[in-house]
Amino acid sequence: MKRRNIRLKALFYVNVLTLLILVSYKIYLALYKPDVEAVHTEQLLDIDARLQDRDRFSFAVVGNMNNSVGIFERTFIPELNQSGLDFMVSAGNAVSSGGEDKYRSLHGTLEKLEMPFLLTFGANEYSNFGSFRFYEDFGPHLYSVRAANTRLIFLDSTGKTPYRWQLHWLGDLLEQSDAMHTLVFTGHPLLPIERNRFFVRDDDYLQPDAFRAELLELFRRYEVDVVFSANLPVFSEQVRDGTRFITTGGAGGLILNDSDSFHHYVEVTVTPESVETRLVPLVTGQHPFWATIESLWFFFYSLFYVGFVNFLLLVSLLSLIAIRLYLLLFTERNYYRDFDINPAPWLDKPLRVAMFTNNYLPFIGGVPISIERLRLGLRDLGNKVLLVAPRYRDQPDDEQDTLRLPSLLAFGKPGDFRLANIFLPRVRRHLQAFRPDIIHVHHPIWVGSLGLYLGKRLGVPVVYTYHTRLEHYAHFVPLPGGLFRNFISHALIKRFANKCDGIIVPTYSAEEYLRMIGVKTPTYVQPTGIEYQRFLQTAPENVRELRKQFGITDEVVLVTVSRLSNEKNLDFMMDAAAALKRTSKRAFRLLIIGDGHQRARLQQRIDDLDLSGAVTLLGSVAPAQMPLYYRLGDLFVFTSKSETQGMVLLEAMAAGLAVVAVRSSGTDDVIREGFNGYKTAGSQSAWVARVDELIQDETLRSRLGINARDFAQDYSVERFAREVKSIYAEILART
Numbered sequence: 180m181k182r183r184n185i186r187l188k189a190l191f192y193v194n195v196l197t198l199l200i201l202v203s204y205k206i207y208l209a210l211y212k213p214d215v216e217a218v219h220t221e222q223l224l225d226i227d228a229r230l231q232d233r234d235r236f237s238f239a240v241v242g243n244m245n246n247s248v249g250i251f252e253r254t255f256i257p258e259l260n261q262s263g264l265d266f267m268v269s270a271g272n273a274v275s276s277g278g279e280d281k282y283r284s285l286h287g288t289l290e291k292l293e294m295p296f297l298l299t300f301g302a303n304e305y306s307n308f309g310s311f312r313f314y315e316d317f318g319p320h321l322y323s324v325r326a327a328n329t330r331l332i333f334l335d336s337t338g339k340t341p342y343r344w345q346l347h348w349l350g351d352l353l354e355q356s357d358a359m360h361t362l363v364f365t366g367h368p369l370l371p372i373e374r375n376r377f378f379v380r381d382d383d384y385l386q387p388d389a390f391r392a393e394l395l396e397l398f399r400r401y402e403v404d405v406v407f408s409a410n411l412p413v414f415s416e417q418v419r420d421g422t423r424f425i426t427t428g429g430a431g432g433l434i435l436n437d438s439d440s441f442h443h444y445v446e447v448t449v450t451p452e453s454v455e456t457r458l459v460p461l462v463t464g465q466h467p468f469w470a471t472i473e474s475l476w477f478f479f480y481s482l483f484y485v486g487f488v489n490f491l492l493l494v495s496l497l498s499l500i501a502i503r504l505y506l507l508l509f510t511e512r513n514y515y516r517d518f519d520i521n522p523a524p525w526l527d528k529p530l531r532v533a534m535f536t537n538n539y540l541p542f543i544g545g546v547p548i549s550i551e552r553l554r555l556g557l558r559d560l561g562n563k564v565l566l567v568a569p570r571y572r573d574q575p576d577d578e579q580d581t582l583r584l585p586s587l588l589a590f591g592k593p594g595d596f597r598l599a600n601i602f603l604p605r606v607r608r609h610l611q612a613f614r615p616d617i618i619h620v621h622h623p624i625w626v627g628s629l630g631l632y633l634g635k636r637l638g639v640p641v642v643y644t645y646h647t648r649l650e651h652y653a654h655f656v657p658l659p660g661g662l663f664r665n666f667i668s669h670a671l672i673k674r675f676a677n678k679c680d681g682i683i684v685p686t687y688s689a690e691e692y693l694r695m696i697g698v699k700t701p702t703y704v705q706p707t708g709i710e711y712q713r714f715l716q717t718a719p720e721n722v723r724e725l726r727k728q729f730g731i732t733d734e735v736v737l738v739t740v741s742r743l744s745n746e747k748n749l750d751f752m753m754d755a756a757a758a759l760k761r762t763s764k765r766a767f768r769l770l771i772i773g774d775g776h777q778r779a780r781l782q783q784r785i786d787d788l789d790l791s792g793a794v795t796l797l798g799s800v801a802p803a804q805m806p807l808y809y810r811l812g813d814l815f816v817f818t819s820k821s822e823t824q825g826m827v828l829l830e831a832m833a834a835g836l837a838v839v840a841v842r843s844s845g846t847d848d849v850i851r852e853g854f855n856g857y858k859t860a861g862s863q864s865a866w867v868a869r870v871d872e873l874i875q876d877e878t879l880r881s882r883l884g885i886n887a888r889d890f891a892q893d894y895s896v897e898r899f900a901r902e903v904k905s906i907y908a909e910i911l912a913r914t
Contacts, residue, residue: 191502197495215286219318222266225295229265230327237263238326239459240364240427240445242270242409245303246284247431250442252291254461255430260293264446267294268331270427271301271366271409277309282316297324297333301366302410305337321345323352329449330358334394336367336408342390346397353401360454361403362447368408368426369394372415383410398422404454405447413439414458425456516701517913525616525908531563532907533615533639535630537622538597539568541575543773543799544742545826546621546646549707556708556900565613567606567626569597582609584626601629607636615639617907621646623675631678640680640914642907645672645689648821648844669696676700681910683903685824686848701913703906706848707826708899711892714806714833722810729795731811734768735874738812738831740805743775743796746821748841753781755818755867757788763871767793769816772808774799809834814873814880815856817846818866825849832856832891837883839869855887 230236239259244251259267274281289296298304300320304313314320320335332352334345353361367385385391385408398406399420406424412434415426428434429443446457534554539547554564563580570583584599584606610633618641620630627643634641649668658667673696676682682702684690690702726736741747749771756769771781771794778796785794800808809815815831815838822845828838829849838856840846850858857873859865873880 187502187506191499191506194495194499194502198499201495216315217318218286218316219297219322222295222297223324226266226297226324226326229295234328235448235450236265236327237446237448239264239267240270240407240425240447241267241430242272242407242427243412243432244269244273244285244288244430245432246273246275246281246288251431252288254442255444256288256291258459258461259444262446264294266326267292267296268364268407269296269298269301269409269430270364270407271299271336272303272428272432273298273301274303274309275432276303277305277307277312279312282309282312286316297331299333299364299366299407299409300335300337300339302337305339310337310339321348325358327449328359328451329454330356330361332361332363334363334365336365336385338386342387346390346393349394349397353397353403356401359451360449361401362454363398363403363406365394365406365408367410368415368424369406370417370419370424372411372413372426395419405456407445414441414443415439416456416458423456429461520909520912522905522908522912525911526905529561529563530557530616530904530907530911531565531614532557533565533567533610533613533618533630535567535618535620535622535626537569537599537624537626539566539571540802541571541573542597543802545707545822545824548802549644549646549826550621552708552710552896553900553903556896557904559897560900560904562904563613565610565615567610567630569599569626571597582606599626601626607633611637617642617911619644619907620679623649623672628675631675635678640910641678642681642683642910643676643679644683644685645676645693646685646824673697680914681906683906685826686844688844688847689824692844701910705899705902705906706829706894707824708896709826709829709833709891709894711833711895714809714830714891717806717810717834721807725807725811729768729770729811731768734766735814736812737767737769737814737816737870737874738772738809738836739769739816739818740772740827740830741817741819742773743771743777743781745777746819748818748820749777749781750784751841751861751863751866752816752818753784753788753790753794755863755870756790756794758863758867759871759874760790760793762867763874765874767874769794770797770808770811771795772797772800772805805830806834809836812836814839814870816870817841819843819845820861822846829891829894832887833894835884835888837873837880837887839866839873841866851890853883855883855890 239262241255274285298313298317300310300313303309310320320337320340321333323330323332325331332349334349365385367383369385369391371384385394397403399422403422406422408424408426409428411426412428412432413426414429417424425445427443427445429441431442434440434442442461444459444461446459448455448457534550536546536550538544540551550566554566557564566581568581568583570585574583584601584603586597587600588598589596606629616639618630618634618639620627620641620643623643631641649672650664672693676693676698677700679700682693682698682700683705684693684702685704685706687704690704693702739752741749743749759767782796785791785796797808809831812831812834813836815828815836817825817828817838817840819825820841820843822843825840825845828840828846831838832855838850840850840856840858841861842858846858850856852858857869859869873883
């Protein structure tokens with residue numbers, strides 16, 4: 180079954196490639212100059228030669244041929260060739276549309292006629308840029324010819340030629356004409372047809388009304404004999420002010436096979452005394468149902484009538500549809516993981532893991548800290564880890580098993596964000612020498628893309644941890660913000676994740692997001708671990724000393740940890756702190772731990788909101804000192820919406836702090852409402868109300884803090900590393 184699916188998949192993509200090639204060829208044909216030009220010139224010379232020294236002649240008028248190979252070629256052309264008529268005129272819609280292939284098909288059809296012909300520029304000839312092809316292939320859109328003692332006038336009823344210009348030209352022509360008879364061809368009918376059962380719109384008739392009215396007046400004044408038109412699948416003959424108006428639409432298009440709509444042409448006989456017309460019905464000998472089916476079939480047949488290229492195009496399209504339907508209907512699908520695989524051999528042996536990341540220590544952030552904890556946890560379990568990361572100015576000198584990449588570009592404050600040089604040949608050599616069992620990438624771009632590329636080249640499975648909601652980082656990208664947030668960020672993650680062999684997400688909310696955007700790679704929910712025991716070992720005297728250093732007395736201390744950047748929603752926190760200061764009955768102190776390019780602006784906001792005594796930007800704190808700083812607080816507050824997992828929330832809980840956060844993908848799975856904290860909607864009033872409640876109620880704050888510490892115990896680094904290794908083992912067993 181699997182091998183058969185591979186063959187069908189290969190055939191599917193061969194068909195896709197064939198379609199692309201043929202469509203490109205069709206576009207080329209549409210732009211290529213046709214092999215024929217000004218055909219009407221040759222036809223007029225032939226008509227003049229046939230009618231020389233004659234004052235009597237006859238010809239056929241057909242309408243709505245519509246490229247009907249089956250009807251027109253099989254029935255009409257043999258009849259016309261044996262009729263003894265002098266020439267043929269199409270009253271419009273000789274093609275089904277103005278496409279290049281339809282015009283080429285028309286030329287092939289007209290070559291089978293054994294008489295000259297003239298075409299009226301109709302609605303179908305005009306569509307799909309057909310006006311340019313008609314002009315090049317046949318001639319002008321409006322023109323007049325002399326056939327013996329009769330003037331034949333062809334008007335443009337499509338709107339391509341301004342109607343006022345046509346009226347002026349026609350008036351002069353009729354004023355100076357010395358012909359015995361005048362016949363006009365308009366394409367669109369002038370008079371409404373009362374018994375027409377088709378759905379007819381106003382634009383199926385000649386437009387605008389002023390054009391129609393003035394034409395009728397000219398026809399009356401100059402005693403035009405007959406006006407021929409097509410565009411409707413009927414036969415109709417009406418007389419107005421001595422002029423006959425004939426609509427003929429039965430030369431091959433779809434008809435109803437009733438008393439008004441049937442296959443026919445009009446035979447016109449011209450003598451010095453008169454112009455006589457005779458309706459010539461043609462019987463195809465088919466039931467109306469089968470006639471309609473045949474018309475539809477010949478519509479498709481006309482698509483490739485001009486050669487086998489169109490035939491291949493249609494066959495390829497139908498093959499694509501058939502293969503896709505087969506795969507959907509007859510291929511067994513199993514949407515569950517393969518439970519027969521055995522990851523035990525990989526669990527019992529040390530693994531060699533290569534990690535690729537866009538940022539790492541000494542850069543402080545959630546991703547570098549998460550990577551460091553995983554690296555240490557895997558190493559303690561006896562595994563070997565190679566880390567590929569950018570080079571930083573203050574990085575340790577004694578690093579082992581770390582490949583630092585020099586930077587092409589550094590930006591941010593103070594050059595924290597590094598664009599590493601991923602084009603170094605030594606990266607691949609180093610990786611080959613390391614001989615990884617699995618590659619773990621932590622970003623879907625740049626260094627992460629390098630890891631995916633090398634994994635595919637070396638035949639090593641690649642696992643990706645979805646750490647970051649890229650749509651919240653649009654302000655860092657030199658593209659329109661809406662375009663990046665609403666499309667590019669999601670498409671980039673989907674494309675990258677579907678190329679990997681496994682995805683690790685920290686929360687069920689993140690897993691749901693990946694499924695929503697179309698990620699089909701097996702996904703594993705595994706929260707990032709924290710060094711739980713370290714947060715329990717803070718000396719009380721060190722906490723008292725730090726409180727004294729910051730001048731904290733009896734205020735309730737709120738702590739938050741965040742990079743000072745736009746995506747962290749810190750302006751929301753500033754406004755909320757200002758509201759809290761106005762309404763709370765108890766003094767508080769908000770300590771913001773972290774640094775970033777927005778620090779100066781945020782400090783200005785603190786000053787503008789008169790929060791200098793209540794809000795303090797502490798700057799960066801070394802990871803080793805973070806347990807002490809958490810213990811400064813009575814309550815942890817958080818407003819970011821850009822996290823996939825708020826790891827700082829778990830750290831704060833491990834330090835015994837209840838949490839109040841804005842509900843988002845990074846907080847929803849970690850905070851249990853009313854148990855270890857609260858999560859609110861993105862409403863300032865709702866968030867302030869919960870924070871103030873815990874400021875005032877010390878008993879509630881203490882109870883939630885105890886629950887938070889117990890909750891965080893399940894997220895140790897040791898457990899985190901074991902779970903990730905089991906994910907590695909399953910991916911390796913599956914691939």
